[in-house]
Amino acid sequence: MANNFLKTINENMGMFDKHGFIKKTLFTLMTFATLDVKETQAQRFSINSLMLMEREMIPSLGRLWKSKPERISASQHRRNEFDIYNRRVFSVFSHHAFPQNCKLHYLNPGLLQNNVEEKPDFIYRKLSTATDAKFQSEEGKEKSKDYSVSERKKQTLIIGGGQAGLAVAYFLNRHKVDYIILDQEKGPGGAWQHGWDSLHLFSPARWSSLPGWPMPPSDEDYPSKDHVIHYLTEYEKRYNIPVERPVKVKSIRKVNESFVTYTDKGEWESQIIVSATGKWSYPFIPDYPGRELYKGKQIHSAYYQNPDQFREQRVLIVGGGNSGAQILAEVSKVAQTTWVTLEAPLFLPDDVDGRVLFERATERWKALQEGRTIEIPKGGLGDIVMVPSVKEARTRNVLKTVRPFKQFKEDGVIWPDGTHSQVDSIIWCTGFKSAIEHLRELNVIEPDDTVKVKGTRSLKESNLWLVGYGDWVGYASSTLIGVVRTARDTAIQIAEFLATRGKE
Numbered sequence: 001m002a003n004n005f006l007k008t009i010n011e012n013m014g015m016f017d018k019h020g021f022i023k024k025t026l027f028t029l030m031t032f033a034t035l036d037v038k039e040t041q042a043q044r045f046s047i048n049s050l051m052l053m054e055r056e057m058i059p060s061l062g063r064l065w066k067s068k069p070e071r072i073s074a075s076q077h078r079r080n081e082f083d084i085y086n087r088r089v090f091s092v093f094s095h096h097a098f099p100q101n102c103k104l105h106y107l108n109p110g111l112l113q114n115n116v117e118e119k120p121d122f123i124y125r126k127l128s129t130a131t132d133a134k135f136q137s138e139e140g141k142e143k144s145k146d147y148s149v150s151e152r153k154k155q156t157l158i159i160g161g162g163q164a165g166l167a168v169a170y171f172l173n174r175h176k177v178d179y180i181i182l183d184q185e186k187g188p189g190g191a192w193q194h195g196w197d198s199l200h201l202f203s204p205a206r207w208s209s210l211p212g213w214p215m216p217p218s219d220e221d222y223p224s225k226d227h228v229i230h231y232l233t234e235y236e237k238r239y240n241i242p243v244e245r246p247v248k249v250k251s252i253r254k255v256n257e258s259f260v261t262y263t264d265k266g267e268w269e270s271q272i273i274v275s276a277t278g279k280w281s282y283p284f285i286p287d288y289p290g291r292e293l294y295k296g297k298q299i300h301s302a303y304y305q306n307p308d309q310f311r312e313q314r315v316l317i318v319g320g321g322n323s324g325a326q327i328l329a330e331v332s333k334v335a336q337t338t339w340v341t342l343e344a345p346l347f348l349p350d351d352v353d354g355r356v357l358f359e360r361a362t363e364r365w366k367a368l369q370e371g372r373t374i375e376i377p378k379g380g381l382g383d384i385v386m387v388p389s390v391k392e393a394r395t396r397n398v399l400k401t402v403r404p405f406k407q408f409k410e411d412g413v414i415w416p417d418g419t420h421s422q423v424d425s426i427i428w429c430t431g432f433k434s435a436i437e438h439l440r441e442l443n444v445i446e447p448d449d450t451v452k453v454k455g456t457r458s459l460k461e462s463n464l465w466l467v468g469y470g471d472w473v474g475y476a477s478s479t480l481i482g483v484v485r486t487a488r489d490t491a492i493q494i495a496e497f498l499a500t501r502g503k504e
Contacts, residue, residue, distance in 0.1 A: 147244075153269045154180050155498055157261055159438065160276035161243045162190020163210060164468025166232065167483045168274050169241045170211050171491030177498060182263060183245040184281075188236050189229035191280035197306045198330060199225040201480075202322065202385040208480045211488065213238055215480075222387060228480075249277075249438045259463070271501070272494055275439060275466045279432035279478065282449075286430055290408035297425040302432070307331040310425055314338075316413065319429030320345040320401065325384045327427055329393035338421070341401040346383040350391070434469040456490045463497070465490045 156172060158165045161183025172179050185193060192199075200222040201208050205215040208223065215223065215231050223231075236243060248264040252273060261268040283300040285291075291298075297309075301323045311334045317324055320341030328339050384390065393399055405413035405421075412423040433449045444451045444460045451458050451466055456473045458464040466473050467490055468483050476482025 147266070152267065154178055155270065156272040156274060156494060157182065157259065157268055157270035158274045158276055159249050159261070160190070160278060160468075161185060161188065161236075161245060162192075162276065162278050162468070163232065163480050164276035164278065164477070164483050164487065165190075165274070166235055166241060167210050167487035168276060168467055168490055170239055171488050172494065173239055173241070175491055175495035177491070177495060179242070180268075181241065181243040182247040182249055182261070182268070183243050184248045186246050188233040188243070190232060191278055192225050192228045192232065194280055194302060195225040196301070196304045196327065198389065199326070200387060201228065202387050203479075203481070210235055210480060211484050251441050252438055253441050254461070271463060272497070273464045274490065274494070275436060275464065276468050277435040277438070278468055279434055279470070282433045282435040282437075283428070284431050284433050285428045288405070288408055293410050294408040294412075294423075294426075295410050296412070296423055299425070299427055301327060301427060301429040304427055307334045310335045310427075313424035314412075314422060316340055316405075316423050316426045317429060318404075318426060319431065320384075321429060321431065322384055324429035325390050325393075325399070326387065327429060328398065329389040331427070332393060332396070332398045337398065339399070339401045340404055342404060344401060347390075347399070348383050348385055350386045434466075436466070436469075439464070455493075456486050457493060465494065 156177055156179035158168055158172075158179060158181040161181045162185075165181050165183070169179065169181060183190075187193065200220070202222055204221065205218050205223050205227075208228070209215045210232075213235060215228075218224070218227050220227075235241075244265075250262045250264065252259055252261045254260075257271070259270050259273050261270065261273070280302055283302040285298075285300060301319070304327060307330045310331050313335045315331055315335045315337050317328045317331065317337055318340045320339075320343070324339065324341070325345070328337055331337055386394075390399070403416070405415050407414050409420060412421045414420055436445060436449070436451065439445055439451065442461050442464065444458050444464065446452060450469075450472050451460075451464075453459060453466060453473055456465045456467050458466065467486055468477050470478045474482070474486035477486045
């Protein structure tokens with residue numbers, strides 16, 4: 001494969017790689033990928049190659065990049081060196097005339113953040129076309145297999161195959177724990193499969209990664225939902241994560257010292273349950289007086305796809321978070337919109353994105369753990385990030401909000417001052433509750449639809465862990481990168497529990 005790739009380089013890059021630096025670099029990369037070299041060698045090579053590119057390759061290739069790469073010095077943090085090196089390699093080879101489906105290996109040291117220790121990783125990338133590296137999502141076509149009675153007994157059962165479930169699985173693999181994931185979706189990608197058409201992350205790719213394998217670069221500043229779905233799909237394959245889907249978990253009961261999980265595809269037995277079902281399947285809509293009388297269209301953001309169905313309508317968008325702002329931004333282009341929020345939303349500065357918010361959440365968490373009080377600028381994960389679509393809406397002066405209406409009428413709503421507005425449709429951007437109904441028979445669900453936990457471990461049912469439901473199981477744990485810390489700690493606790501039980 002290395003020879004074929006070098007042949008492609010000869011055919012396509014000879015005209016501008018006159019000194020052969022690209023060929024030499026990639027030949028060494030391919031050799032290292034084949035030999036699976038040790039960490040120290042790989043790191044040394046990556047930094048040396050970066051310096052070579054900085055000194056020799058970049059000046060001659062600068063005109064080929066869409067934008068001039070920033071310069072860096074050898075004294076900068078190694079993580080930045082790795083990141084910029086990989087992005088440059090990707091940048092060169094994703095925008096030039098390689099044959100379709102050209103295979104590209106490039107070096108990546110793994111996720112060097114959140115205290116995740118992972119050896120350098122050679123990442124396989126398949127470019128879908130010669131000029132476009134955008135990932136295309138695939139429809140799930142997985143079919144459930146038939147398991148014997150013995151195969152249906154596991155040390156650990158993970159309920160939910162989205163980002164939280166995959167993160168826990170990654171760390172369980174490292175601890176060599178016997179487990180399987182039961183996922184109700186038809187294919188990989190978790191709740192991202194149900195996001196609206198234009199949905200994007202509000203963090204760069206490298207700040208939106210699960211443990212072990214950083215999310216590959218996107219051709220946009222903020223990756224699209226399709227990019228995320230493809231990443232999660234490849235993540236499952238990369239780490240050979242066992243997922244059974246589609247399987248709908250109906251209930252879980254404790255029988256003696258084990259859990260019995262009842263599904264639409266039969267029963268499973270396990271010593272441990274990790275619930276990682278997220279929130280998407282439990283959308284929340286507040287109970288307004290007269291809502292049952294309203295004859296217009298109502299839809300929650302969980303089921304919103306695009307603005308086409310609201311064209312030329314009078315639309316209320318209810319909810320002040322990022323989903324409300326982003327959906328308002330596109331619906332307001334085709335409809336008459338009114339944005340309803342409990343209070344005036346907080347718009348973050350243009351240079352603050354999910355990366356900054358995660359850092360702030362981490363600082364808050366560390367301070368809380370250490371009993372410190374710190375001052376952090378206003379703005380958190382629930383406040384509005386100025387992604388491109390929201391910035392554009394700002395230029396049209398549509399980011400205006402009103403306080404909630406008082407009640408519904410058949411054709412609209414009544415405001416606190418008694419005035420009446422006719423409304424054709426309402427889009428509820430009012431958030432979600434944790435989807436934990438499958439735990440009902442374990443008697444652990446509290447009136448506020450949470451479970452009392454220490455960390456992620458249930459206080460009432462000690463062999464039950466919950467991951468990825470938001471701050472009540474860990475700061476920022478419902479985000480891609482935020483779930484890493486709690487997933488790691490969960491896997492450590494599970495491994496320790498199993499080791500202790502094995503000694504009994």
